[in-house]
Amino acid sequence: MDLKETDILGSSIDQHWYYASKAAATTRLLGSTPFKKILDVGAGSGFFTHHLLSHSSADEAWCVDISYDADSDAGTAGKPVHYRRAIDAVDADLVLLMDVLEHVDDDVGLLKAYVDKVPSGSRFLMTVPAFRFLWSGHDEFLEHKRRYTLAQLETVARDAGLTVQQGAYYFGLVFPIAATLRLLPQGAQPSPPRSQLKRHHPLVNTLLKSLCRIELPFMNANRLAGLTVFVLAQKP
Numbered sequence: 001m002d003l004k005e006t007d008i009l010g011s012s013i014d015q016h017w018y019y020a021s022k023a024a025a026t027t028r029l030l031g032s033t034p035f036k037k038i039l040d041v042g043a044g045s046g047f048f049t050h051h052l053l054s055h056s057s058a059d060e061a062w063c064v065d066i067s068y069d070a071d072s073d074a075g076t077a078g079k080p081v082h083y084r085r086a087i088d089a090v091d092a093d094l095v096l097l098m099d100v101l102e103h104v105d106d107d108v109g110l111l112k113a114y115v116d117k118v119p120s121g122s123r124f125l126m127t128v129p130a131f132r133f134l135w136s137g138h139d140e141f142l143e144h145k146r147r148y149t150l151a152q153l154e155t156v157a158r159d160a161g162l163t164v165q166q167g168a169y170y171f172g173l174v175f176p177i178a179a180t181l182r183l184l185p186q187g188a189q190p191s192p193p194r195s196q197l198k199r200h201h202p203l204v205n206t207l208l209k210s211l212c213r214i215e216l217p218f219m220n221a222n223r224l225a226g227l228t229v230f231v232l233a234q235k236p
Helices: 002-013 015-032 047-053 107-115 139-140 150-159 175-183 204-220
Strands: 037-041 061-062 072-076 080-083 096-097 123-129 161-170 228-234
Touching: 002 047, 002 228, 015 047, 015 096, 015 123, 015 161, 015 204, 015 228, 037 047, 037 107, 047 061, 047 072, 047 080, 047 096, 080 096, 080 228, 096 107, 107 123, 107 150, 123 150, 150 161
Parallel strands: 037 061, 037 096, 061 080, 096 123
Antiparallel strands: 072 080, 123 228, 161 228
């Protein structure tokens, strides 16, 4: 999760339609399989880790991000959270890479490095932005290297030594809206580097959140289109 977006939304981030819906999709994709220890790679503020610690049986988490000034420890829902600039082997059984792989030159190499740090059987939940044709100034602002199709992210997971369990697009119902806003106004001109994430009027925020809630029960079957790619995989 990018700290630039945390700075834009501030303390209201958990109410924003995008992050609230993405957190719900994360919980749904993980299903009922229990997990106890979370490793959140490129965690930023640790938004998704905090959500899972508050809504699951997980009892401890490590948030790793090179942007942290120093190592520190805190807590969420009475459970310990360890913030680290780097980490060696850890006995996490759930690894999160939420909008991380698109930031690095070697996505397979980064993923493989963390596959090697956790035990066999650990699950990996990854998200990335979807479709190169949606590239805009938002990607430039967040310093993305690429956007992905579902098949491409599944290939990255397999090349890093993981077994893919589930792959899907999400934000399918808002996809036509976002695609229109990103593609039509600029025409042939590239948009300037700036975030398209912003605080919406409460009615707009509620409408977008409702559209995502309608889609949620069917997300596992969506291999067609959406704004975000989700892949759940496991270390053999």
